[in-house]
Amino acid sequence: MTKKNKDIKIQLKDVCKSFGDNHVLCGASLDIHKGESVVIIGGSGTGKSVLLKSILGLIVPDSGTILVDGEDVTKLPIHKRDGIMQKFGMLFQGGALFDSLPVWENVAFGLLQNHAMPRKEAYGVAVEKLRSVGLGERVAKLYPAELSGGMQKRVSLARAIATDPEIIFFDEPTTGLDPIMADVINDLIVKATKELGATTLTITHDMASARKIADDVAMIYDGKIIWRGDAEGIENSGNAYVEQFIHGSANGPIAIAV
Amino acid sequence: MNAILEPIQTTGRTVMQFFASIGRISSFAGKGLYHAVLPPIYWRLLFRQFIQIGYYSLPVVGLTTLFTGMVLALQSYTGFSRFSAEGAVATVVVLSVTRELAPVLAGLMVAGRVGASIAAEIGTMRVTEQIDALNTLSTNPYKYLIAPRLIAGILTLPILVLIGDIIGILGGYIVSIYSLGFAPENYLRNTWEYLEAMDVISGLVKASVFGFLVTLMGCYHGYNSGRGAQGVGSATTNAVVSASILILIFNFIITKIFFS
């Protein structure tokens, strides 16, 4: 909102989604510019993951429009989305690694399937991507079930960036990692945006991570984006919800339903 | 008034749901088959399914048909010897095995073994968002997961059943020769004399249909699995139960088409 309207990569307008009588998203609007790194913060269960999946078309919103490069993706059936999907990389909150494939094939999946890269070459790329998330070649031939939770997360991250997509979504990339590794991942996300020029959308509960990677921070509450501003300004947002959230206080306008 | 309407409503709802799910399954099957014939075909995955569905089912199918052939010889001998028609034992064994027992029993065994594991595997992929991940990696799950399993089911079951036919006949032969005291030449002559190509072919056609049904039910229930471990559990049960019932229903239908 502080930026000019040109170069909008992703635009959400009044997106609503309910599961039964659980109204998760209700009028969510958000603009993301090309090359920008936006962090979404918000309480658990407020629909952050649902928001990402709606943009990816994995969840079809009940109403509203989602434009990616000016094209309304909510109108496209899933099988026609292949072209658009090629633009995306996604780190799922739960990892979502293919447990029937070894780690390196997971990482190289997009390259093998869509770019029809020879297996030898894809293996090389996979090992290189694994190294960038702090995993050695030893891991490449293991299966996901043989890895620790944090290692799985990093493999998943490597898979999300393996095809050098234009748009990358990270759903809680640093959750479950030790502080040092978390910082390595933060650097990696910054690098992806700054060097590769990717547009990224990151969900995190980790304010240190948010400060490091975000150009802009958006806060989701009650199905809407209630605040959006640049990362430096977040301490002085003047928004009671944001203040409560970033200071992790139990007292404030956000009531936790127990 | 309500007491009268209630059962009618329930019946109506059940019938509606029944037809709705037939519709959903048909559309699912249509999409799966469409992607099975449309290039590109994932040969590596197809090969893996051939091994999973075909090769690893050999012991189960072999044992089932062996003992079925053996018990068939014993039972029909008991029956036919009462009116001195022992010569018919060989014919009864070969016809029952090729036309009915090998395809149906192999189908049911494979439903338990393969149907369950397909549903569990795909269901777990659904629950752990691996199917979503496939989509985001621009890979069509129908092409990647469903099509190879359907093709493998359709093509491998006839081969399994053909092997089952041979083993079943062999089982009958062993019992007849070594336990019932038949002369080998006579028994073999009676085996081939009344056997027609159509008997075997109908069995193989059944096998192919059953292979399709088993893999389809595994894929369908796994793909639409509910959330959590419980969702996968009931997907597995539903896959096996529905495949088994469909096998029995289609067995009747195909038999009717072939032999009446």
Ligand SMILES: Nc1ncnc2c1ncn2[C@@H]1O[C@H](COP(=O)(O)OP(=O)(O)OP(=O)(O)O)[C@@H](O)[C@H]1O
């Ligand atoms: N496929 C689904 N079917 C039914 N309900 C769903 C589904 N996916 C999400 N929900 C519901 O939507 C709400 C928001 O879920 P979501 O996963 O987006 O939360 P989140 O903001 O990502 O939370 P967290 O920070 O804990 O990951 C939850 O109440 C959840 O139960």
Ligand SMILES: [Mg+2]
């Ligand atoms: Mg989430």
